[in-house]
Amino acid sequence: MRQLSRRDALVLGASGAALTVTGWSARASAAAKEAAEQIDKFTGGKTAEKGKVSIELPEIAENGNTVPLSVTVDAPMTADNYVSEILVVADGNPNPGVATFHLSPLAGKAEASTRIRLATTQNIIAVAKTSKGEFFTNQKLVKVTIGGCGG
Amino acid sequence: MTRGGILTGTAAIALLVGVVVLAGGPIASAQSKKEVPLDTKGEASERPWKRYAGWPTRDESKYNTLGNLATPPAPKQPRKITGPITGDAKKGAELAADRNRGGSCLACHVMGPAGGANLPGNVAPDLSEIGNAGREDEWLFNYIYDARVYNPDTVMPPWGSHGFFNDQDINDMVAFLKTLKSPAAFKTTLDDPTKRPPPVEKRDNLDPIENPGMWAVDKAQELWKQKSSIGFSCNTCHSDPQTTFKTWAASMPKWEPRLNKVLGVEEFVTRHAKATTGANWLMETDDNLAMSVYLRFLANGTPIQVDTSSAEAKAAIERGKELSHRKVGQLNMACTDCHGIVANHWIRGQWLGEPKGQYDHFPTWRTSLLKVWDIRQRFQWCQVNIRADELPPDAKEYGDLELYLASQNEGLKLSVPGIRH
Amino acid sequence: MAEKPRLKIPKEAKKGEVIEIKTLLPHVMESGQRKDKDGKPIARKIINKFACEFNGKPVFTANMEPAIAANPYIQFHAKVEESGTFKFTWTDDDGTVTTAEEKITVS
Secondary structure (H helix, E strand, O other): OOEOOHHHHHHHHOOOOOOOOOEHHHHHHHHHHHHHHHHHHHHOOOOOEEOOEEEEOOOEEOOOOOEEEEEEEOOOEEOOEEEEEEEEEEOOOOOOEEEEEEEOHHHOOOEEEEEEOOOOOEEEEEEEEEOOOOEEEEEEEEEEOOOOOOO | OEEOOEEOHHHHHHHHHHHHHHOOOHHHHHOOOOOOOOOOOOOOOOOOOOOOOOOOOOOOOOOOOOOOOOOOOOOOOOOOOOOOOOOOHHHHHHHHHOHHHOOOHHHOOOOOOHHHHOOOOOOOOOOOOHHHOOOOHHHHHHHHHHHHHOOOOOOOOOOOOOOOOOHHHHHHHHHHHOOOOOOOOOOOHHHOOOOOOOOOOOOOOOOOOOOHHHHHHHHHHHHHHOOOOOOOOHHHHOOOHHHHOOOHHHHOOEEEOOOOEEEOHHHHHHHHHHHOOOOOOOOOOHHHHHHHHHHHHOOOOOEOOOOOOOHHHHHHHHHHHHHHHOOEOOOOEOHHHHHHHOOOOEEOOEEOOOOOOOOOOOOEEEOOOOEEEOHHHHHHHHHHHOOOOOOOOOOHHHHHHHHHHHHOOOOOEOOOOEEEO | OOOOOEEEOOOEEOOOEEEEEEEEOOOOOEOOOOEOOOOOEOOOEOEEEEEEEEOOEEEEEEEEOOOEOOOOEEEEEEEEOOOEEEEEEEEEOOOOEEEEEEEEEEO
């Protein structure tokens, strides 16, 4: 049973501010559970269809402090059929919520990019909602490295 | 004439005139023997030097630093181990993965299932099948205790003789090593350091939207015009920095005879500002970092070309080279261990680079810390990481080391601010 | 000497073109997870909302959580049919709103 190491604390807190040590797998499953709950709330209980959503993330993040993320939805952006919202959650973060993007047809393209913080290796899950009430989803695994040598 | 290093009244005006003439072109070169004003009395960084808050607070004065020799000599003989070693292999596996005990074995070695085979390094041999390699217990024990008895030039830290692990810990690890008889089972190809592609820096470090470090350039442009308490700014004498400093930073660092040391850009800024405008820009403060970024930014694209031919420069480079070979700290490592002998390998999930390419992008924005770091802070952090006491940023040893590093980066074009982990 | 928001947006575009917009705001995005050296939690303080409007109409909004990295970077697109002004707003947890504007000529 791996404990939350000082390395993980460093990623979450930068500059050496420490987190309390707790059982690792308990935290991991709590985060995944909350991520699922947030997705459920977003879809109103509906199951999102896998597809149309592509997530761009590095396979190995050099650190968890700033990880570039891009979400694109292969769907039209016309006045009567457009991607209206994109939810992004991180299933291994203490607070899984990352962002909710709201788009109007004026956005022209269903894409959003940002930089995110990741506490540890985990999945990023994106769920897209269309104006017609459809839901699409995808996810990607990111390995987060925390330092190389002793420090 | 001077009061605490700050010029007053007529002295300031006389200096002003002199410096303006100096900066002025053909006339200036005829008069170029006039020295650039530098404060030579004070220190260029905080005294007493205090380690950064948030950095490990270990006292490593028992071991070498770049400024002091203290490390006890290596043992001459391996320790005699009578009888087979018994230990707790499960505990040994945990110790092998425990990063709080000096970095852990997995930083350098693949070791079968230890640490879940999660992004181990390949600085050193894969030990996943060492249980089949026919090694004696005594050999295994001593290699961990102090590998120098078998290989005087080893990069392996002296885990036993430098107090990281006691005999029982090492027995447990030996017991674990004896169980390793099959290749590591990696969960993904990325975990396998032999298959992991070396990182390529693709970001445009000079794009202000990509690199928050570019805000330092904005800040420096404001500082440039900011009038000090005696009414001067950089702009008073240097009204056209884009022209005046188009290549200057690429010639630094440089030997300064008045201080009997090599001066880098950051220390130059501290001492020159103090002696002219009176601004107090100590090394590693935000203002100093901004100015250091800016002075190099103005020279971006210029190939690094430092003096390597004068007698003083040659001597400094020789000292810097020796310092880069010195084993320091509790982990007993030299710059040339990671950035020479085992360069181009993975230490856990980080790639160890060669000295060439390690200087042209400093100061750099660090994404993991949300801060600009200059090369001196980079030196300090490396030392603290290998459990050696760092020196103050303006230590003469760092100057020698920086000149040596710059000489290894000759011809590379400045591209500052950098952006890195 | 506050750092300014950075915006990357074309000055001109053709009617109907979908342009890319990049934004960067200096902000610590204090997550609320960190503790100071005495072990006391450092209070959360983030930009929780970014909004972009064009000629008064909403184009793109981001509701952000502490998992957005410091110096929030947001990139998105906009389809321009007419000349006008983009207005960007960033809202801090404490209510402070930072704004920026950029004009574009569409022909």
